[in-house]
Amino acid sequence: MSPTRREFFWTASAAAAAVAFQGVPEVLWPQDQDGYEGWEPGLEEARASTCLLCPARCGIRGRLVDGRLVGIAGNPLHPMSRGGICPRGIAGVQVLYHPQRLTGPIVRDGPRGSGQWRQVTRDEALALIAERLKGLRAADRPEALALLAGYCAGSVEDVWRQFLTAFGSPNYIADDYRDGTDGVMALMHGVERRPSYDLGHSELVLSFGAPLFEAWWSPLQAFVGFAHPESDETRRSRFIQVDTRFSRTAARAHEWVGVRPGTHAVLALGIAYVLIRDELLELDFIAERVSGFEDFTDVEGQLQEGYRSIVSRNFRTEEVSAITGVPVERITSLARTYAESPAAVAICGSDVTAAPNGLLAGMAVHSVNVITANLNRPGGVLLGDDLPLAPLAPLVLDDTARRGLDRERVAGPLPAFGAGGQRDRFAEAIVGSAAAQVEVLFLYYSNPIASSVAPDVWREALEMIDYVVSFSPFLDETTRHADLVLPDLLPYERWQDAPTPQSYPYPVWGLAQPLVAPHEGGTHTIDAVLEIARALGGGVREALPYDGVETLLRERARGLFAARRGMTFRSDFESRHYEQMESRGWWLPQHTEFDEFWDALTERGGWTDLFYDHTDPGRLARTSDGRVQLMPPGLPVVLDAQGRPRRPYIDVGSRGVAPTDGFPLRLVPYRVSTLASGSLALERWLAEKPGLFPEVHWDPWVEVNPATARSLGLEDDTQVWVESSRGRYRARLKLFLGAPPDHVCAPYGLRHPDGEIANPLSVLDGSIDPLTGVQSWSTTFVRLQRV
DSSP states (O other), rough: OOOHHHHHHHHHHHHGGGGGGGSSSSSOOOOOOOTTTEEEOOEEEEEEEEOOOSOOEEEEEEEEETEEEEEEETTTTOOOTTTTTTTHHTTTHHHHTTTTTTOOOEEEEEETTSSEEOOOOOOHHHHHHHHHHHHHHHTTOGGEEEEOSSSSHHHHHHHHHHHHHHHHHEEEEOSOOOOSHHHHHHHHHHHHHEEEEGGGGGSEEESSOOOTTSSSSHHHHHHHHSOOSSSSSTTOEEEEEESSSOHHHHHSEEEEEOOOOOOHHHHHHHHHHHHHHTEEEEEEEHHHHHEESSOOETTOOOEEOOOHHHHHOOOOOHHHHHHHHOHHHHHHHHHHHHHSSEEEEEEHHHHSSSSTTTTHHHHHHHHHHHTOOOOOTTTTTTTHHHHHHOOOOOOOOOOHHHHHHHHOTOOOOOOOOTTTTTHHHHHHHHTOOOEEEEEEEEEEOOOOHHHHHHHHHHHHHHHHHEEEOOOOOOOOOGGOSSEEEEEOOOOOOOOOEEEETTSSOOOOOEOOOOSSSSOOOOOHHHHHHEEEEEHHOHHHHHHHOSSHHHHHHHHHHHHHHHTTOOOSOOHHHHHHHHHHHHTTTOOOOOOSHHHHHHHHHHHOOOOOOOOOTTOGGGGTTOTTTTHHHHHHTHHHHHHHHHHHHHOOOSSOSSSTTBBBBOOOEEEEEEEOOTTTSTTTTTTTTGGOOOSOOOOOOSSSSSEEEEEEEHHHHHHHTOOOEEEOOSSSSEEEEEEEESOTTTEEEESSSSEEETEEEEEEGGOOOOOOOTOOOBBOOSSSSSEEEEO
């Protein structure tokens, strides 16, 4: 079908909404600080560290006056963030001095959730935890311990996993940022890691739903990549955003392509159709390094269609235009522009993968990179290196640990091609079990009652767990249901390593170090884990023989020192010099002794290696035949086993998704830059700059196209209930031309001034991609009712 008049009006007029994006910049660069007449400064110093408030892990420098943190700026030596910093990073000072921070360990002293607590000492809290854990091992039930952990990539995650394994529990439950792209790379490249994008050398970035300048893995990577291309300071990248909603990222793009929800991958295959039809491919590369492009015979001797045949038969531009709403001429123009760019890359975002067919849709988007050979070359998709850290101490498993590890995970087996959805499957398994599966639950930077699609299930699950321990420094919604709270130190008081996300193509080991003296009531959680391991003794103690976090990080950094590559953070000139030397096979050590190397790490903020060998064929694919697989042989087997008639490069859109009786509007949740980590309640400065509307500071809102609002009899600023068949929440309606007709665009992470959560995820229909476990964000229909 062709676009309706309303849809055409939305696409044509939404650009006018750009005026709503004026205001404070989202990234601030370091500037010289002016003095104030008559002001006498105290003892001032600057100290390097790493921001831990979101997965980006940008470099920061804390400004200290008389030992007090008074400001946070970017670290210009950090190779990814280059001295940039977002509002969350600046507002981190508010987190450090927040008045609601817990002053020390507390134990429940009344009914669970009643808010009745009593203070205990740190030693008493650790003894209570160790006593519980000793009881589990004595009862031969080590698997009854579970950990629900938020994003903590690096040594923190490694220590938690080491502790649980040595203890005998398989129940590490990840509550982090899963988008399914690691499954795409595992299937097509044989490498289970998210793709890395060389934005600094890209001449054209074609983004399918990736919020590069908002809540992507690293918005600073995008800002730096477009503002400071690494290979040529006179060159500027061209950026095209394919998105349903006119977002901040779309406003910053050179071109915005509006598509119907769930059709991003269909447009990608329409572009592939033009590339194939007009022979704008890298045919030599495909013949030598790609399998599955042409028709082939499978292991059973059956002739199977290849990628070329499937795309040519199913994704003609006229059909793609009818599905996506993008005109035929524009599809053709996008394909030719992409083919003519010598360094182009197609990026897949969560708008593509957070869907029932998300993995198949992600493969469709990535296939555009494959057939144009934008892999393992400057400006394209790279497969980054793992950090050469020294490993943790060897594991020593006793019989109790082995028996526990052989027992089934509470959340069940992981999906075939990912690890998403563990958090909610875990809660559902506990509620649905007649016997107690988990007796002790650790909560580490996870707040599922506030962020889950099933908060009521989580409340019920917490009531069924005998003992809940939270390490949160604040009494968040889930921590209020704990039995013991041992508050962690805040990011500016503790040691922690902070690798950059895998979206960045070069390995970076950021180092967070204490900027201020630790709060006397806080305990570094990993120090607590090490102490508990010593109390448990045996194999658990031997697996974690470190006397503290700083010692552990020093030992891990010895691997960097011994790697004979890379460097501690340096200026741009020095970094380029080292990169060029490594590209010629030379490397000069900066330090002859490890202690000197460690001192440089702490002074400068971390280590990196900016050399990437584009000639290494092992970086292209690690499949059985060494080729990139457009038609992965293991995928049809899994699809058949699931009993769902889905096929690669055919079932990539949201077909069959339609309004239900009484719920006519499609919900489109999204993350806002300043709210992506859910820290608004702790950083109140951010309430003044949460999103699109300069006049909306403290109230949660939803965005509705003016034509849709008129048809519903609703006006701007109306308080409404956003209601689905599963629940409802309250928000303020805002008219927005950038919202497609008959849709409700809802930011995630907002709260009302009284603390009431406005969580669009709580009304989702619960559908997931069974291949990755990733929750679907675009298949729920709602209605709006006046409050």
